[in-house]
Amino acid sequence: MKNRIFFTFVLSIFCVLQSNAKPKVDTIFAASLQPIGRTLINSQHNLALITSGAHFGFSFKGNECAVYVSIADAGSHNYLQYELDGTYQKRIRVDGNAKGPIIIKANNAGTHRIWIYKATEATTGALIFSKIAAEDIKSLAVPKLPLIEFIGNSITCGAAADDSEIPCGTGDYQDHHNAYMAYGPSVARALNANFILSSVSGIGVYRTWNKDSPSMPLVYENTNLQENDSLKWDFKTYQPKIVSIALGTNDMSNGDGTARAPFDTVRFVNDYVKFVQLIKSKYPKAQIALLSSPMIKGNSREILQRCLSRVKTAIDTSHPADKTVATFFFQPMEPHGCSGHPSVADHQILAQELKPFFEGLLKQ
Numbered sequence: 001m002k003n004r005i006f007f008t009f010v011l012s013i014f015c016v017l018q019s020n021a022k023p024k025v026d027t028i029f030a031a032s033l034q035p036i037g038r039t040l041i042n043s044q045h046n047l048a049l050i051t052s053g054a055h056f057g058f059s060f061k062g063n064e065c066a067v068y069v070s071i072a073d074a075g076s077h078n079y080l081q082y083e084l085d086g087t088y089q090k091r092i093r094v095d096g097n098a099k100g101p102i103i104i105k106a107n108n109a110g111t112h113r114i115w116i117y118k119a120t121e122a123t124t125g126a127l128i129f130s131k132i133a134a135e136d137i138k139s140l141a142v143p144k145l146p147l148i149e150f151i152g153n154s155i156t157c158g159a160a161a162d163d164s165e166i167p168c169g170t171g172d173y174q175d176h177h178n179a180y181m182a183y184g185p186s187v188a189r190a191l192n193a194n195f196i197l198s199s200v201s202g203i204g205v206y207r208t209w210n211k212d213s214p215s216m217p218l219v220y221e222n223t224n225l226q227e228n229d230s231l232k233w234d235f236k237t238y239q240p241k242i243v244s245i246a247l248g249t250n251d252m253s254n255g256d257g258t259a260r261a262p263f264d265t266v267r268f269v270n271d272y273v274k275f276v277q278l279i280k281s282k283y284p285k286a287q288i289a290l291l292s293s294p295m296i297k298g299n300s301r302e303i304l305q306r307c308l309s310r311v312k313t314a315i316d317t318s319h320p321a322d323k324t325v326a327t328f329f330f331q332p333m334e335p336h337g338c339s340g341h342p343s344v345a346d347h348q349i350l351a352q353e354l355k356p357f358f359e360g361l362l363k364q
Contacts, residue, residue, distance in 0.1 A: 027133045028058060036142045037196050038122070038223060038233060048126035049080075049118040050224055052157045052179035052197040057115040057140030058132055065114065065134035066101035069094055071125055077172075079119035080127055081180050085112055088180060091119050091162070094127060101133070113140065120177040121157040121201060122225045146362055147194040147238055149286075150184035151216065151279075152246035154201035155295070158182030160341035168338035173201075176337070181344045184244070186351035187358055196238060200225050204251035206271040210258040216247055217275045235282040242361050243279055246291035247272070248304045263300075265307055272311045280319065287323050287361050288315065294330035294342065294350060305329050323364070328357045 030047035037054025041047055049055070058065075071078045074096040081091040084106060092102055106112045118127050150156050160168075162178035179185065179197060188195035202209040203216045214227045222229035252263050276288055290308045292301070312325040330353065337343035342350060 025133050025135060026137045027131050028137050028139055029131045030129050032139050033058070033129065033132075034139050034141050036194060036238075037118070038198070038225070040223065040231075042128070044130075047129045049129070050122050050126050051118070052121045052177070052199055053117055053182070053185050053195065054197075055115055055117040056129075057113065057142075058134075058137055059111060059113045059140060060132075060134035060137040061111050062106070062109050062135040064103050064105045065132060065137065066103055067116065067132055068101045068130045070098070070128050070130070071096050072128065073125060076125065078124055078127055078174060079177060081117050081119045081178070083115040083117070083180075091165070091178065111136075115140075117180050119158075119179050120174045121154075121159065121179070121199060123200065124174045124177070142194060145192060145194045146241040147196065148184070148188050148242045148244060148358065149196050149198060149238070149240040149283075150244045150246070151220070152184075152197075152199045152244075152291075153203050153250055154199075155249065155293070155342060156182060156184055156197060156199035156246055157201055158185075158344075158347065159201050160338035161344050161347060163338055163343075178344055181347055183342075183347045183350035183354060186347060187354045190351060190355055191359055191362060193241075193358075193362065196240070198225065202250055203247070204249070204253075205247045205275060206264070206267050207251055207260070209250040209253040210255045210260070212260075215271070217271060217278065220275070220278070240283055240286050242287045242289055242358065243283060244289045244291060244358075245276070245279075246293065248307070249293040249295050252293075252296060252300055252304065263303070265303065269307050269310045269314070272307070273314045276311065276315050276325070277318075280315075280322070284322075287326065287364065289326040289328065289357075289361060291327075291354075292329045294333040295335065295340065297332045301332065326357070326361055328354065 033047050033056045035056040038051040039049050039054050076096045078094045079091045082089050158179040160176045162176050166175040185195050206215050219225045221232055223231040223233045251268055292304055296304055308327055312327055316324050335342045
């Protein structure tokens with residue numbers, strides 16, 4: 001009897017100790033994550049999220065997880081943003097000189113799913129992830145859904161859209177990026193599709209907003225979407241169902257005081273046709289969609305629409321066996337973001353405007 005009492009006492013003490021023990025922390029290293037977007041595993045075996053909206057997911061148990069993320073420039077900063085259990089949360093600043101991980105907390109100790117996104121574009125530098133630590137952590141595969149690639153400029157990046165933390169006219173350019181809320185990711189989520197963004201602020205079909213170079217055709221094949229990048233992107237990584245191209249705003253720019261030649265419609269159309277042909281060589285089965293610009297108004301809007309129609313005619317004529325090129329012309333918009341860009345709220349309006357268009361293309 002005494003032995004039984006003693007055994008019961010020891011067992012109860014053991015159970016108390018077990019209940020007070022900290023949960024086991026597991027770790028996923030970068031190579032085991034399953035990202036989508038332009039990314040790479042670098043020489044240190046870390047995951048670099050390069051382009052706007054590049055993302056990966058994981059699940060874990062408990063109240064928090066530790067995200068080990070850094071950037072290459074110790075004197076700069078960047079941003080990630082995340083979704084927890086299907087709900088968008090916020091942007092998080094990543095400082096170049098930060099020590100230790102970023103801790104993301106949940107409201108309860110259940111099982112949670114997180115998707116982490118790069119909030120900024122490729123030109124701001126990569127977000128570099130080494131590992132994620134949490135209880136019972138598991139990498140999430142990208143859902144098997146149709147994929148839309150959105151090619152474009154600062155609007156497509158979600159640049160200058162978010163002044164919720166830092167007012168327009170203050171801070172650095174990346175402080176107002178919000179790729180998650182840009183029109184492309186927003187319409188993709190609404191239609192249950194995957195997305196990747198291949199976009200660069202200031203870029204055009206044959207020139208940028210205030211100089212002659214670079215252009216999107218010049219940088220598109222480069223992994224970092226920048227000039228003089230020797231690392232070429234492997235276009236076999238994805239095969240999008242739709243490739244959406246929204247270029248022209250910067251080609252038609254007056255240069256903001258920088259002297260430049262008038263908009264050249266012939267060169268614009270010719271270079272655009274060549275660019276679409278390049279895309280078709282990478283993605284021969286993809287539906288090509290040409291979008292106009294909500295920022296261009298009046299006579300310039302009519303000129304851009306005519307140019308896009310000419311591009312469509314040229315491609316449809318030269319590729320008669322392919323799907324015909326689709327075109328979408330935005331309604332003019334008065335933007336409410338920074339420096340004449342759409343705000344986060346404006347992007348939701350654009351996404352709603354685009355939703356029926358892309359919904360129809362996904363059904364084809």
